[in-house]
Each structure stands twice: as structure tokens, then as C-alpha cells.
Amino acid sequence: MARKETITKMDILNAAFEMASEEGFEHITARTLAAKAGCSTQPIFRVYRNMEELGEELFEQVVDYFGAYYDSFPRKNDTPFVNLGLAYIRFAQDNPKLFQLLFASEKRHGKSLYDILNGSNGAVVKEINNAKFYGCTNPSAMFMKMWIFIHGAACMSLTGDYDLKEDETITLLEESYNAFLDTMR
Amino acid sequence: MARKETITKMDILNAAFEMASEEGFEHITARTLAAKAGCSTQPIFRVYRNMEELGEELFEQVVDYFGAYYDSFPRKNDTPFVNLGLAYIRFAQDNPKLFQLLFASEKRHGKSLYDILNGSNGAVVKEINNAKFYGCTNPSAMFMKMWIFIHGAACMSLTGDYDLKEDETITLLEESYNAFLDTMR
DNA sequence: ATATTATAATAACATATGTTATAAAAAATA
DNA sequence: TATTTTTTATAACATATGTTATTATAATAT
Numbered sequence: 001m002a003r004k005e006t007i008t009k010m011d012i013l014n015a016a017f018e019m020a021s022e023e024g025f026e027h028i029t030a031r032t033l034a035a036k037a038g039c040s041t042q043p044i045f046r047v048y049r050n051m052e053e054l055g056e057e058l059f060e061q062v063v064d065y066f067g068a069y070y071d072s073f074p075r076k077n078d079t080p081f082v083n084l085g086l087a088y089i090r091f092a093q094d095n096p097k098l099f100q101l102l103f104a105s106e107k108r109h110g111k112s113l114y115d116i117l118n119g120s121n122g123a124v125v126k127e128i129n130n131a132k133f134y135g136c137t138n139p140s141a142m143f144m145k146m147w148i149f150i151h152g153a154a155c156m157s158l159t160g161d162y163d164l165k166e167d168e169t170i171t172l173l174e175e176s177y178n179a180f181l182d183t184m185r
Numbered sequence: 186m187a188r189k190e191t192i193t194k195m196d197i198l199n200a201a202f203e204m205a206s207e208e209g210f211e212h213i214t215a216r217t218l219a220a221k222a223g224c225s226t227q228p229i230f231r232v233y234r235n236m237e238e239l240g241e242e243l244f245e246q247v248v249d250y251f252g253a254y255y256d257s258f259p260r261k262n263d264t265p266f267v268n269l270g271l272a273y274i275r276f277a278q279d280n281p282k283l284f285q286l287l288f289a290s291e292k293r294h295g296k297s298l299y300d301i302l303n304g305s306n307g308a309v310v311k312e313i314n315n316a317k318f319y320g321c322t323n324p325s326a327m328f329m330k331m332w333i334f335i336h337g338a339a340c341m342s343l344t345g346d347y348d349l350k351e352d353e354t355i356t357l358l359e360e361s362y363n364a365f366l367d368t369m370r
Numbered sequence: 371a372t373a374t375t376a377t378a379a380t381a382a383c384a385t386a387t388g389t390t391a392t393a394a395a396a397a398a399t400a
Numbered sequence: 401t402a403t404t405t406t407t408t409a410t411a412a413c414a415t416a417t418g419t420t421a422t423t424a425t426a427a428t429a430t
Contacts, residue, residue, distance in 0.1 A: 002376035003426045029417060040379045041419085051418065104289065104340060113346045145334075145361065148347070152337025155289060161298045162333070176330065179364035186398045187406035214387060225409045226389085236388065 067119025252304025
């Protein structure tokens, strides 16, 4: 009946994800994306109404990617907050362009920070809810302070102003957590 | 002998600064800038070789602006680190686009974080050097931790995830400073 | 094998942007 | 007043980008 499709939506989205990860979201154009996917611009506009629609779907993909990254990140520490920080900072170091898009850009496609953090399965919140079992009497104040701290380190890694190795980061996070903890029990 | 210039370099740079402050550096184009300055694009290229050169000079201007902002920011607290944090976070809240350009973007025109922080007169460093007189035995570790913390708050303000008022910020910074201090003396 | 039809490539169009060429305007001097 | 010279404006050119029109291609039903 009709010609078989050789370029799938998946192909295009995968190419877009790679570009977002390697070069940054803003470098994706119809033509550069087509080149990355090994086709002309036509298949893109067959599958997506326009580039904006692609951007939205790509953003969702990145949210899911962060969720999966976070879920599978090994818990090496006894303290949930330290584990959270380790995973978050490491994500920023390993995926600076994706981190920028998710957590340091203005257009978050209508999603709040918590929407993104919780991803598809609310992993972060679940984990932090356990924090009260670790001697922390004010989990929400602790969450705020720790969050500011780990977000700061992650953002500094983007500009090359933070490059501690994992064990140094663990020490830093433990010290900070204990410091905050001392003031709230 | 010749026609008098009506559009000065100053006019152009001022218009560019306004645009960088209000709309963001990346929205400056030859034509939008000309419109802001009330002229055609010609005067821009008479004064600057190209748009990149304008960008560099504008960046210097913003560095100086931060320096002046920081210098004139009232010191309300006994602790230098708290004052530093207050000024830095407030700058981010009041000038999100300029903050983004200086402290949260990759292209810093070859300047390091410390170049920018110290501005034209090294105010930040001078201030922090006094910190050792305030019971802090390890000023550089304290500087690192406080810097990560205040940078985190400032960056979160960019994405709308931090909007504490000044007195709340003071409390937060004092608590954090004291928490860190307790662990290092 | 031919006709049909969805897919993909090429080309085209509209707009945006940096930059340069050309023309108009204005100030000072002869 | 006419000439010269610098500034400014207008127009043009080159490239980049989103998007659409047109053409070519290939798979399948007849």
C-alpha cells in the first residue's frame, strides 16, 4: 500500500536526547537534528507538529532520565540526605547540559522543581520522608538547607567552580548535614 | 568640517546594559539594540568592530556594576560571611539576568569566578580576610561551604525556587554560618 | 506489472541576524 | 554658498532557522 517508515519517532527523539546531552538543548535545530538522525528535516515534521512540540517531549524524556538515574544511583551512605546530594551533584557533573535544562533554566515547561525531582515515581520525596528516622527533628528545614547546599555545589560544577571527587563530596555533605543537624535537635 | 556624532559609545553601551538587565544578554541583537538606542545599526558598527566586541565590553561593565553593587550594599550583620551572602543573594534577586551572566553562565570571557567576585577593587576578598577575626579557625573551608550555600540560594532564586525575604535570609545565613562554625573550632 | 499512497528528499519561502555597501544628512571650512 | 568629510540611515547580502511545497521513492494491493 504505502512506503515503510525508515525514520521513527524514537530515532528522532534519541538523536535529540543525544544533542541535548552533548551540546545542549539550545543547539538543536531542525537541520542539525536531521543531520544527527541521518535524514532530512521532513521526518521531524511528520512526527511533530513543530520544533516546540519536540522540545516538550524531549523535556519529558530528560525528566524520566533523571528519575532513572536517581533511582539506580547506589546508596553508599547511611544518611538519605547525603545520598540525595551525591546523586544530584554527580548527575550535574556527568550531565551538565541536562542538569542545566532541568534545574537551572527558566523554561521548565510548566513543571515545578518538585515535579521534576519526583520524576515518574516520587523517589526523592520517598527517600526524604525516611529522614525523620535518622534523628532529624525538622525534616523540612533540613531539606531546605541541604537542598540549597547541594544545589549550590551542582550549579558550581556547571561553571567549573566545583570539581571535588566523590569521596571528597561525601565528606563535605556529611559535615554539612551534621552541622545543620546539631542546630536542630 | 564633519557631521557631529549624535549616538555615542556610551549611548550604545547603556542601551545594551539595560537590555542585558531586563531581557538578558542573549536577546541583544544588532537590530534590537539599535531600536533600544533609538538609531540604526550603523552607529554600533562604527563604535565596535562587531557584536562580539560589544559583548566583551558589556561584560566588563556588568562586572563593574556588581562590584559597585556589592561595595555599596549595607552591612547589616556582625558576620562578614552573612553580609556577603546577603549582598550576593540580593543581587541575584534584583538582577537575575545579570547574575545569570556573571555567575551561572559558561562564557565568562576568560574570567575566573574570583576575578569577577573581586571586581575592580577586591572587595569580597578583603572582607573575607577579616573573617578570621570572628572566631573562624579555618576561613578557607568556611568560605567554601558558605559560598556553596549562598550560591545555591542565589541560583534557586533564578528559577523561582527561593524567594525568602531579607530578614528570613539573614536568619537562614546566620543559622548556617553558626552550624558550620560549630564543626570547625 | 501497474496504480496507489505514505514516506522522505529537495527545494523553496519567510523571517531573523550579522555585516557591508550605498546614499543621504549635517557640520565646518574654503 | 559650495566643498569636504564624518555620521547616520537605508538597502543589500550572506547565512541560519522554522516551516511548507514539490518531487521522488518505495511498499503493497490489484
